[in-house]
Amino acid sequence: MDSILHRLRGKLEVDSEFGTFLGDTRIRLLEAIEQHGSISQAAKAVPLSYKAAWDAVDAMNNLADQALVVRSTGGKHGGGTQLTDYGRKVVALYRALEAEYQAALDRLTASMNEGEASDLKQFRQLLKRMSMKTSARNQFAGHIVGLRAGQVDFEVRIKLDDDNEIVAVITGDSAENLGLSIGMEINALVKSSSVLLLNDPNLKTSARNQLWGEITRIHDSPVNSEVTLAMKGGKSVCAVVTHESVERLGLAVGEQACAVFKASAVILCKYS
Incomplete structure (x- = not known):
């Protein structure tokens, strides 16, 4: 069979027992919150619905040891939403791990290019079986x-x-x-x-x-x-x-x- 000519590209996901805790979409949401200071503006930038954005923030805060996002009310400039110091550290760590993850995939691609095309299909099936989600809100x-x-x-x-x-x-x-x-x-x-x-x-x-x-x-x-x-x-x-x-x-x-x-x-x- 022809060797694999495609590059494996992936997005890093940090999973919990309940499914994805951190992934590309949630990290981009956190980055947008840091940039805009507003959940509605951040949701538009990702893009996500306003409700989906808040659901994601709630899920992350519930599963993290410390809050990643906090709401502020009142003040000179009114209320808003912002990342905590812990939230900024999590984003920075994720991006660093993402770079290492892609480098590992590049090495895997080089190795699999020397084998059979079916190897990649089996690999994808394995990743799919390892994923798990829950309907509990x-x-x-x-x-x-x-x-x-x-x-x-x-x-x-x-x-x-x-x-x-x-x-x-x-x-x-x-x-x-x-x-x-x-x-x-x-x-x-x-x-x-x-x-x-x-x-x-x-x-x-x-x-x-x-x-x-x-x-x-x-x-x-x-x-x-x-x-x-x-x-x-x-x-x-x-x-x-x-x-x-x-x-x-x-x-x-x-x-x-x-x-x-x-x-x-x-x-x-x-x-x-």
Whole structure:
């Protein structure tokens, strides 16, 4: 067969258990935020929809050890969006790794040009099989700070940051398979449809997880609405509730609300 004459070109992606954490599009979004100081202008520059841009920022902030992007309100020049020092370091590191990554692909191309064309097809199939995505809207990374074994269930306390913790209840078999231990980094998934919203601090609920934050976005539709809360520390949580619930609770951007979900609604996973 003819040898491979094409150059392998790739874009570096940093993956988590939930899919891509950092990739070319998200890095360009961060660079555009740094340049424009505005999420709307940055979204146009990439280009992305305004909602997709905020979703990407929320996902990155939730999975990173420190916030990459912060919102600023008020001030002499009004509100805006900017990168943190940590965010700038992440962008610089990504671009440096990207250059090394392309150099490695160039070396791989040279090697594969000496073999069969089917080698490249097999390589692409392998990369595709290794990728994984999840439909869970809320994706958190944290460290285990508490473990309690019961007769049937296993309770896991996860510290997301200095201000927020969540609790998961899983089976004993699942805990054993994951090899859980204090201090271990763990990833938590929560479907947005499993999250309820409250805005009365005096209301009691049996749900173990209660994350308070400021409503930053409400994506409304005739039946359901997607509501995003920004928590202290830069992380966020998203809930999908009925349009009627939004109106009944009087939910509005800038107001405080609490995201409530059961410990049994939290799915845990870790890097292999």
